[in-house]
Amino acid sequence: MTLTVKTFSSLDEAAAALSSDRRARYLGGGTLVMRALNEGDVSISTVVRANDQALTRIDASGPRITLGAGVTFAKILAERDLGFLHAPARSIGGPAVRNMGTVGGNLFAQNPYGDFTVALLALDATVAVQGTFGARDIGIEELLQSRERQAGALVLSVSCTRPASADAFRYRKVSRIKPKGGSVITLAAHLPIGGGRIAGARIALGSMAPTQIRARAAERALEGCSLDGTTIAAAAAAATEGTSPSDNALGSAWYRCQIVGVHLRRLLSGQE
Amino acid sequence: MLELRKDIFADERDDNLKEIGKGTQRQDMLGHVTGASSYFNDHKLQGMLHLKVVRSTHAHAKIRRIDTTEAERSAGVRRIIRGADVPRNLNTLLSLINFGKDDEPSLAVDKVRYKGEPIVAIVADSEREAFEAIAKVRVDYEPLPTVFDVEEALKPGAPVVNETYPKNTFTYHDVYDHQKLRFGDADAALATADHVLEQRYQMSPIEHAPTETNGAVAAPDTNGRYVVYTSTQALFFSVDTCAKILDVPSNTFHFIGGTVGGGFGGKVDTLTEPLCILGAMLTGRAVRYVFGREEEMQYGPPRGAERIYIKDGVMRDGRVVARKIRAYFDSGAYTRLSSYAAVKCAAHLPGPYTIPNVYGDVYCVFTNRTPATAMRGFGVTAMDFAIECQMDKLANLVGMDPMEFRILNAYRDGDMKAHRREAKNTALIECVQVAAEKAKWPLREEFKRASSRKDGGGSRAVIPPTPTDSRSRPTAPVQQRSSYDRLPPTVAREPPREPPPPASPPPSPRPTAPSHGATRFSSVFGTRRR
Secondary structure, three states: OOOOEEOOOOOOHHHHHOOOOOOEOOOOOOOOHHHHHHHOOOOOEEEEEEOOOHHHOEEEOOEEEEEEEEEEEEHHHOOOOHHHHHHHHHHHOHHHHHHHHHHHHHHOOOOOOOHHHHHHHHOOOOOEEEOOEEEEEEHHOOOOOHHHHHOOEEEEHHHHHHOOOHHHHEEEEEOOOOOOOOEEEEEEOOOEEEEEEEEEOOOEEEOOOOOOOOOOHHHHOOOOOOOOHHHHHHHHHHOOOOOOOOOOOOOOOHHHHHHHHHHHHHHOOOOO | OHHHHOOOOOOOOOOOOOOOOOOOOOOOOOHHHOOOOOOOOHHHOOOOEEEEEOOOOOOEEEEEEEEEEHHHHOOOOOEEEHHHHHOOOOOOOOHHHHOOOOOEEOOHHHHHHHOEEEEEEOOOOOOOHHHHHHOOOOOEEEOOOOOOOHHHHOOOOOOOOOOOOOOOOOEEOOOOOOOOEEOOOHHHHHHHOOOEEEEEEOOOOOOOOOOOOOOEEEEEEEHHHHHEEEOOHHHHHHHHHHHHHHOHHHEEEEEEOOOOOOOOOOOOOOOOOHHHHHHHHHHHHHHHOOOOOOHHHHHHHHOOOOEEEEEEEEOOOOEEEEEEEEEEEEEOOOOOOOHHHHHHHHHHHHEEEEOEEEEEEEEEEHHHHHHHHOOOOOOHHHHHHHHHHHHHHHHHHHOHHHHHHHHHOOOOOOOOOOOOEOOOOOHHHHHHHHHHHHOOOOOOOOHHHOOOOOOOHHHHOOOOOOOOOOOOOOOOOOOOOOOHHHOOOOOOOOOOOOOOOOOOOOOOOOOOOOOOOOOOOHHHHHOOOO
């Protein structure tokens, strides 16, 4: 069987082509799918593309921002209103990868990639998906938990609320090769503060489980507290709870467990 | 700006030479920066087929059965090549200079010895069709115990990785399981040294990570010849290796190379050319075989891992009086070039220092890891790292400045080196002095005045009495510097076999026996007497 490439101008048709064929894969920027094909992945027999302009739209004017699934990281970096997402966008690949890699594709990137998704998970993003029965919104956490089964779904856009202040959203990627290495671990924290106390803390981790996950125990340690040394220490101590990292060439599971608390402490205390 | 210190190197260079110190453009630079350079993979030939290999999923296993029936029926498949199709399916790279025994098949037959070892090659109309056929090949493995650590591999009862070397060590001079260096009495000197420091160093494999992965394109030419576009960084070496494996005279091939997209030692192993040419011989079509990126990273040969133990004796005044070294080169499952790395390493001991008692045992060890190969100064690089770490630690131990400590122990002109050659044109002292000066590192006056050309030789030129090891002496003569270039006493060359039957138009096999140029590389092992 050879490889078929299908390009659609309508998102409906693209979604239908994607969901009707188990061996079809959507090609966004190609940084994952083309690599798989070049390395001989024969599980893909159809490549689906869509050239609807809606996929590359950015709406960053209001308090809630929306990024089309086909928006590249280079485009995010060129958008001044998306300053809070520049750190995660810049941490991905080199210029060539950032020029091609997309927000939508990043949702499906396996470890040690998918750093942008860590940021979106901390920001409690909503993902608009075109399925067999029309478009629907699902929480990013739900999408990630069922990611293996979502290959037939076409992601249209991702939206999230802009953090209240620059300090309320923090991001840190630990890699061996800087700036463009794969992730040893990736951390993102959304820390809304009201009346000096954290309300609704969300901490997301990359490379600490098969998919990006939230560090719920660490979130609980922060909730309702002021961001002081004691709170930070408690959150750092709880960082590994619920995680299940694995070994890869960049680091062992043991190593990841050793460093995740250290980097969470640095992230929360604002250290470089 | 380069500066040649004429005060130090007065006799070193003809003053009329006019290249040093000037910017000179590389001859291939313009092509590279304008994208005009032609690489092997730029040749898309008419009707070109694509070759991919089935790789072992086990690090060590017997192959019970290889079932290719389904793969043969897969769309686009032109030919499936097995080990039995390779005319001489056992080779070692340095057999071209009669060094080492043939130990590595092009395609594994009865057993795989590292994860990723090629077992079956598939030639198909497209890469995709080759990949799809690969997914249909069934290999029935019987996993065997594995060994991944050099010292574990030397223990009694360790799994035998490579039956050509049943002790898991390369055989030197037909007798030894390691390369020895003996100079003076290191044990006696260690017993009387003021301080003894023993340390362990471990270096991991390093992948060359070239921009262009290993590969070749081979096509039938006129007169039964084959034209081969290749990424090899050792073109004539690759020609002879292919001639040997395919059992044809080397003039069967017209190799075209020269533009290498990054080599650094990772493109001397001739991994793709023999199967690529064989594919062209068996199908009568042009065939391309290129490593994918993951193949290159995972199964392309790296710089080998090394484990090094150094035990030094040092006096309170800073003189190193003894250096005892045990080093283990992890060759992976096959020899490739690690045997030679160990020879280079032994010749390099104890580093650029005059130490009166040196003892070295350097092992080339087989494990179930990816075979290692050449990479930039291999055999010396890791050892130098270990030695220089050790020198810093020794300086600290005796409370000396590390720069002055090196000047004190540096070899000088006229000194006897541990491998019994007189040191000439030495300049470590001057290098350290210049480095200190540039770094504004204070040196005491006596060390600023030290010179490589003073105070060497004399008692430092003497070969000290050296006790011999208690084990029985080999029958081969001790001074056998040219033994690698002589054919072994029993010439076990197989008679040339017929090349495999070609599909269409038959390339006529040459009647002449192949000559693999055994003496061509004799300078590698120093047969030139100075």
